[in-house]
Amino acid sequence: MFGQVLFSGLALGSIYGLVALGFAVIFKATDVFNFAQGMFVVLGAYLAVTGISLLGLPFPLAILFLVIASALIGAVIHVLLIQPLSGRPMLSVIMLTIALSIVLRSVIELIYGPQGRTRATPLPMGVLVVGDVRMSYLHLWAALVSWVCMAIFGAFFRFTSVGLLMRATADGHEAAVVSGINVNAMNRVAWGIGTTLAAIGGLFLGQLQIASPELESIGLLALPAVVIGGMQSIPGAIIGGLLVGVIEQMASAYISPKSSDIVIYLLLLVILMVRPWGLFGQRELGRV
Amino acid sequence: MNTNTSLSRGHAWQKWLWRLLAVAALAYLPVVLTDRAAFGVALSNMQLLNLGLTQVNLMLIAMLGALSLNYLTGSAGLISIGHAAFYATGAMTAAITGSQLGWPFPLVLLSAAVSGALVGVLAGLPSLRVRGLYFVLSTLAVHHVIVYVFLEYQFKFFDVVGIPFAGAKLGGWELNTPIRWYFFLLALVVLVYAGFAASLRTREGRAMQAMRDHELAATSMGVDVRILRLKAFGLSSAVASVAGALFAYLLTNVTSEAFGITFAIQFIAMIIIGGMGSLPGALVGAAIWLLLPSIIGGLAPRSSEAVGLTRLFLVEGRAQFVQLIFGMLVIVLLIFAPRGITGLGRDIRQLLASWRGR
Numbered sequence: 212m213f214g215q216v217l218f219s220g221l222a223l224g225s226i227y228g229l230v231a232l233g234f235a236v237i238f239k240a241t242d243v244f245n246f247a248q249g250m251f252v253v254l255g256a257y258l259a260v261t262g263i264s265l266l267g268l269p270f271p272l273a274i275l276f277l278v279i280a281s282a283l284i285g286a287v288i289h290v291l292l293i294q295p296l297s298g299r300p301m302l303s304v305i306m307l308t309i310a311l312s313i314v315l316r317s318v319i320e321l322i323y324g325p326q327g328r329t330r331a332t333p334l335p336m337g338v339l340v341v342g343d344v345r346m347s348y349l350h351l352w353a354a355l356v357s358w359v360c361m362a363i364f365g366a367f368f369r370f371t372s373v374g375l376l377m378r379a380t381a382d383g384h385e386a387a388v389v390s391g392i393n394v395n396a397m398n399r400v401a402w403g404i405g406t407t408l409a410a411i412g413g414l415f416l417g418q419l420q421i422a423s424p425e426l427e428s429i430g431l432l433a434l435p436a437v438v439i440g441g442m443q444s445i446p447g448a449i450i451g452g453l454l455v456g457v458i459e460q461m462a463s464a465y466i467s468p469k470s471s472d473i474v475i476y477l478l479l480l481v482i483l484m485v486r487p488w489g490l491f492g493q494r495e496l497g498r499v
Numbered sequence: 500m501n502t503n504t505s506l507s508r509g510h511a512w513q514k515w516l517w518r519l520l521a522v523a524a525l526a527y528l529p530v531v532l533t534d535r536a537a538f539g540v541a542l543s544n545m546q547l548l549n550l551g552l553t554q555v556n557l558m559l560i561a562m563l564g565a566l567s568l569n570y571l572t573g574s575a576g577l578i579s580i581g582h583a584a585f586y587a588t589g590a591m592t593a594a595i596t597g598s599q600l601g602w603p604f605p606l607v608l609l610s611a612a613v614s615g616a617l618v619g620v621l622a623g624l625p626s627l628r629v630r631g632l633y634f635v636l637s638t639l640a641v642h643h644v645i646v647y648v649f650l651e652y653q654f655k656f657f658d659v660v661g662i663p664f665a666g667a668k669l670g671g672w673e674l675n676t677p678i679r680w681y682f683f684l685l686a687l688v689v690l691v692y693a694g695f696a697a698s699l700r701t702r703e704g705r706a707m708q709a710m711r712d713h714e715l716a717a718t719s720m721g722v723d724v725r726i727l728r729l730k731a732f733g734l735s736s737a738v739a740s741v742a743g744a745l746f747a748y749l750l751t752n753v754t755s756e757a758f759g760i761t762f763a764i765q766f767i768a769m770i771i772i773g774g775m776g777s778l779p780g781a782l783v784g785a786a787i788w789l790l791l792p793s794i795i796g797g798l799a800p801r802s803s804e805a806v807g808l809t810r811l812f813l814v815e816g817r818a819q820f821v822q823l824i825f826g827m828l829v830i831v832l833l834i835f836a837p838r839g840i841t842g843l844g845r846d847i848r849q850l851l852a853s854w855r856g857r
Binding site for chain 2: 244
């Protein structure tokens, strides 16, 4: 029982970590606390539906389609909505992302209908039994791809010149501007990456469950994940995601299925009270 | 100089005339909406914008919520994305004192106000420790906790159908028709509006706005921002809690699902649409948010006749279409008119005045 719960928690947690990583990339680059991240997950699930079922693309091409489309959408959102609001008070920006998620949801529901979509997955089905733990290949694949994506983006930030410029931009806006970095372009890339990571998470969540707008609430678990991990910390976001996945599965297995959200949000409240900068974040000093 | 004083006297006189007209219109409105006719002339559904009195009553309750959130966020600068939690608190208190213990209606509302204030102060406690974004998140967490408590309570004492509410009466005057509800709620909205307006003019109200604009400056002027924050939370959530109790009684049945995060978000949207920090703005925002859906519904042609996009937007996907318009409205206002519709109105009036002056 315990091993089984731990396995599904870690597998789901890997997806949450991926979504949370996308969230953290956006937050670090543009200081936008993106409440639309949950809707980006739904977007990914429906882009997968579009690519695989409607366009009939083979799976690798469908993934490519999903990555390109979601990156474009992210960049367009940054140009059209986020850039005009730079320097505005926090509530305006938060409300903008909330309004964005309302718009995205209604557009998705207008196009695809409000009901969820189930369909055959091109990924291998079946179960791998190790000891008394039954691991479905779908969960394994989801976790594997999530970690590969995280590794790719980790390497991107660490080793490429664009990654370096993006880190510099996140560290200090003015300094980056003075050094001749095109800050807006960097932020656009960050939004593209953040959206893509959420969309890939949505691809798998849509396969594990059904692709429906209700995936938003699952995608929004990235928020507590990021805060628990530490808002300024990239590894913190991933570990926060894993933690949220494990806690969610444990709570619904050992307490009650209804209680899983509340346990996570209670933990969030405790973290906010005790260690607001998160488990892995840097302590922020009060500024005047 | 001379023209100036006569102008201002004319203004005061005009102001009172407008107020009188507004009172007359508000008093006559429910009659029009019930009889579907004005001054003996029958009006079609289209001419009445497809509005019913129940919709207007729900709007009045939403106005209470928008006014209270505006007080907290617009005037005190405390952002809460968990305002639905206080509605839930009020509804739950009313369920305990009204539906279970059978207290009289005024006492039920009073108990909702008291418990709302208590829960509000509790929910405001994180503001003593964390700022900004962290505080916003704490309101989100508090919202989830309270709605979960509501859910557990509902399933322990009632069932999945929801909690029934009945017997709203003030003394011998039973609130059993939409018109009675209308006048009761209207009086309450006026009262709350006047109360908030008066409170913002007091010493503490001004201190609160100073705290919103510059916390450090306010502190150095001798304002204890911690106490002030908790007071703002208490007052705001007491009002929201009463609104929640009224909401429950008006609908006569509520479930925990009614108070989800979407319910909380709509209040933020209202005050942004109307104009942050503006009392009339909160009313305008609530009116738009509650009335627009049924106005759009009135545009829908008979479902058999509709084709193409009209059919998609107005018949099959009407709910989504309304949401799309709301979302776009908020986005457009945030980008082009950050002070909301009332701010936009002020700008236009100033523009007109400057043209006239030229």
